Amino acid sequence: MIRGISEKRWLIAQQYQHSYQQQKSLRIHGYENNIILGRYIRAMRVSNLLSSFLTITDSTRILEVGSGPHGIGFFLNTGDRYGIDSLADFYHHKFSSLQVGSKVKTICGKGEQLPFRAETFNLIICDNVLDHTMNPELVIKEIQYVLKKNGILFLAVDIHCWLGYVISLIHEHLIGRWIIFKWFGSHPFYFRYKDILQLLNRYGFRIAYKDSKPLSNKSNKAQSVFRRLKIGLWKFLFHTSCSQIVCINLK
Ligand SMILES: C[S@@+](CC[C@H](N)C(=O)[O-])C[C@H]1O[C@@H](n2cnc3c(N)ncnc32)[C@H](O)[C@@H]1O
Numbered sequence: 001m002i003r004g005i006s007e008k009r010w011l012i013a014q015q016y017q018h019s020y021q022q023q024k025s026l027r028i029h030g031y032e033n034n035i036i037l038g039r040y041i042r043a044m045r046v047s048n049l050l051s052s053f054l055t056i057t058d059s060t061r062i063l064e065v066g067s068g069p070h071g072i073g074f075f076l077n078t079g080d081r082y083g084i085d086s087l088a089d090f091y092h093h094k095f096s097s098l099q100v101g102s103k104v105k106t107i108c109g110k111g112e113q114l115p116f117r118a119e120t121f122n123l124i125i126c127d128n129v130l131d132h133t134m135n136p137e138l139v140i141k142e143i144q145y146v147l148k149k150n151g152i153l154f155l156a157v158d159i160h161c162w163l164g165y166v167i168s169l170i171h172e173h174l175i176g177r178w179i180i181f182k183w184f185g186s187h188p189f190y191f192r193y194k195d196i197l198q199l200l201n202r203y204g205f206r207i208a209y210k211d212s213k214p215l216s217n218k219s220n221k222a223q224s225v226f227r228r229l230k231i232g233l234w235k236f237l238f239h240t241s242c243s244q245i246v247c248i249n250l251k
Pocket residue numbers: 017065066067068069070071072084085086087109110111112126127128129132133134135
């Protein structure tokens with residue numbers, strides 16, 4: 001069982017997320033079309049992957065948990081789409097140019113307490129969110145509850161090697177009592193692959209597809225020696241990859 005964190009720690013993670021997104025909104029100003037294109041391509045890739053498991057039509061009920069400023073759901077062509085994010089109101093205001101015209105109904109709320117009835121959705125998307133939440137175990141439990149039987153969960157999550165996992169535990173449970181380092185700021189959890197598989201298993205999900213690819217921590221010669229060393233150290237310690245999992249709710 002994955003133990004949740006305190007609300008105080010989660011609010012710190014949210015502050016990190018808030019300031020990261022605030023800076024991003026300034027950085028992308030004038031380049032919104034590039035972002036829209038990138039996100040559209042990603043949404044189409046995910047949609048292609050999912051097409052082997054379900055057909056998305058206008059009546060397919062889709063929920064994105066942690067929909068962020070420009071989650072996958074905003075760029076799908078069809079579906080009765082909902083997004084929930086604890087910072088949804090802020091995103092609605094700051095990233096209106098990316099969300100305008102989108103038919104996603106966004107709600108400000110938490111994945112640990114989804115305001116929907118049992119078996120409401122055919123598809124739930126949770127993309128790079130689980131390790132930012134207060135209680136990932138509860139989020140998966142809630143997802144299972146609002147997902148229809150045989151409904152599909154698309155989960156993308158960062159995966160770390162055992163060393164990264166142990167360092168993050170030491171940080172969260174010892175050092176983090178006094179100081180939260182920036183590297184860990186918005187990520188209260190560092191998962192190993194087996195943690196995620198066991199978690200899904202506990203709530204009756206059958207894994208139908210999984211892949212894993214290294215995160216692109218690009219290092220090139222144009223970067224300073226210090227930056228390249230920092231990226232090298234990060235890779236050595238944490239060995240991060242992004243895992244995409246499609247699973248079926250069997251309960
Ligand atoms: C790294 S962002 C990813 C956003 C989006 N899925 C994407 O890929 O662009 C993580 C998001 O999860 C949201 N989040 C964190 N904890 C949450 C919770 N307990 N319930 C709902 N959303 C949460 C954050 O506000 C943030 O928008």
